[in-house]
Amino acid sequence: MILFISMLFSCKDKISVIESAFPFEDSIPEMIAKNVGYLESDSGKILVSLTSPTMNKYSGNNSLVEFPDGFKVVFYDSAMNVKSQMSADYGINFEKKRLMEAKKNVIIINYENHEILFTEHIIWDQKKKTIFSEVPIKIITKSDTIYGQGFESDETFSHREIIKPTGVFVVEQEEEK
Numbered sequence: 001m002i003l004f005i006s007m008l009f010s011c012k013d014k015i016s017v018i019e020s021a022f023p024f025e026d027s028i029p030e031m032i033a034k035n036v037g038y039l040e041s042d043s044g045k046i047l048v049s050l051t052s053p054t055m056n057k058y059s060g061n062n063s064l065v066e067f068p069d070g071f072k073v074v075f076y077d078s079a080m081n082v083k084s085q086m087s088a089d090y091g092i093n094f095e096k097k098r099l100m101e102a103k104k105n106v107i108i109i110n111y112e113n114h115e116i117l118f119t120e121h122i123i124w125d126q127k128k129k130t131i132f133s134e135v136p137i138k139i140i141t142k143s144d145t146i147y148g149q150g151f152e153s154d155e156t157f158s159h160r161e162i163i164k165p166t167g168v169f170v171v172e173q174e175e176e177k
Helices: 003-021
Strands: 033-040 045-058 063-069 069-078 080-088 090-094 099-110 115-125 131-132 138-139 145-149 152-153 158-160 167-169
Touching: 063 167
Parallel strands: none
Antiparallel strands: 033 045, 045 063, 045 069, 063 090, 069 080, 080 099, 090 099, 099 115, 115 131, 115 138, 131 152, 138 145, 145 167, 152 158
């Protein structure tokens, strides 16, 4: 009897180790799709498009969509002109929380301001329509290269705040009258 009870306790520990090794509730995707294209529109106007070579959908209490081979998201203005885009080598979208996490070679391009951001990790909060990062970033503008320890921006990358910015900047002085 003692041997049986000890086996039960030892199995429980191994089960918890096995469960913690799988990040998803159900380790087998409910759906796998190849060459995915997704459009989000409002009143017939495209707002966002997403493309990815592979998409894995997991269901359950914490349903999510994983993009293990990377993704590209394009944001459009009201005239359906491309405003900005974001791409990464890996992505995961937590559907109920409306949070998308991008990792590895994350690149955000703002076509209006002609700026490019490079980082290794960002989070896109779709409810708040913001993008933020707490890891080092590099932004290339027309005239400057700016480094920082993170940033927060609107989802079109038009308005941003850089955490601990560094770099060489061109500053124009006003002439005295």
